[in-house]
Amino acid sequence: MAIDPEELGHSKSDLAHALREIRVQAGLAGDRLARRCGMTQSKISKIETGRTIPSLVDVELILRALEVPAELAQRILDLARVANTEWQDVRALRRKGLEKKQAELAALDQSSTEIRYFLLSMLNTLLATPEYIRASLAHVPGDTTKAIAKKLERQTVIYDDSKTFTFLLTEQAVRWAMIPPRAMVMQIDRLISVSRLPNVRLGVIPLGKYIPESPLNTFTVYDNSLATVETETGIVILRDRRDIQVYRNAFAVYEGHALFGEQACERMAAWSSLFLGGL
Structure with a gap:
């Protein structure tokens, strides 16, 4: 359909x-x-x-x-x-104020116990440094001060031990240089630090590895109750359990191709050294 x-x-x-x-x-x-x-x-x-x-x-x-x-x-x-499907248009979200969307996401964070993030091309709020967050909103017209403050406020949820977070990051998401080299080194250091939190699993999927499946979008799955899929022009929110299961299954497939633990940290440290070489 x-x-x-x-x-x-x-x-x-x-x-x-x-x-x-x-x-x-x-x-x-x-x-x-x-x-x-x-x-x-x-x-x-x-x-x-x-x-x-x-x-x-x-x-x-x-x-x-x-x-x-x-x-x-x-x-x-x-x-x-x-x-059971909701469409949130990016232009409409900007008109209402991006800080309101961050408040909505914070409520989802608080009401969920198991959250899975597949990050295809860039990092999300929970993983980002303040400089990365500011850069991610640099193209948005108008005052983004409130949205930045809400994004930073949201990050505290990652330290809540009653919740578990699994992040899958492609190499492109980690290495896409939205900020200068020195700031990217700090950003990758944050990824390594977050990956060592007891309630966090952070995996990276290196380029060049044989993966027959091809992801199309960044997506998030909240427990078994909701999935969000990001596109260039908006966000699709899915509440039908069968749609949610499709994304849970896709997440499991990509999870099988990811590096975790010290392997992930070593790979991210190697990527960080590439930015150090450019200083």
Whole structure:
């Protein structure tokens, strides 16, 4: 199913309306449908009024309980998948203020216990030095002071031992010189330090290693509940468990190609020495 970002805002209400209509047409009261699905009547009501976005599993249970024909059921499942996907446009995020996006990410950090980051081309906030963070926002018009402060504030979560973090960094992500050579040496030193935290696994994937799979985007997986995928023009937020599992599986594949522990530290130290040679 092709997902049109422009349609994502409408699918939630469309799904709620469709589910209510097929229940009414089936002549089944909300409480009876709830019993058939093993849900509460309150949950069915919230789904049908659009106050709750049902998972695909919830929608499948409802469709089976109502004995919906296969073709119609597939159309509604397609609608449900889009309803579980959110599109955040970069331009809109900038208009609202990037510090608000950082507050949203901080809330995700706090509510999650196991977070996986696949970093394809650059480092993320939790790993970055202040100079790297400032450089990453240098192209953004307007005052980014609040966004920088929020990014630095977010970094404290990495020291929370109740959470585990796994970072997979390509060699390109580590070595992309967004800042001058001396600052890049300091940045790589921070990566090595973070990799030694007890609740952090930091792996690097060197270039030149045979890897038949080809990653397309930077992505993050929060527990089993949410995945975010970054593109040039925005961020796709996925809540459907099947979509999340796709990214968990992809992460596991790339994790198998990564160097960890002292091997990773030695490789990053070697990359750092290349910047030292340019001083």
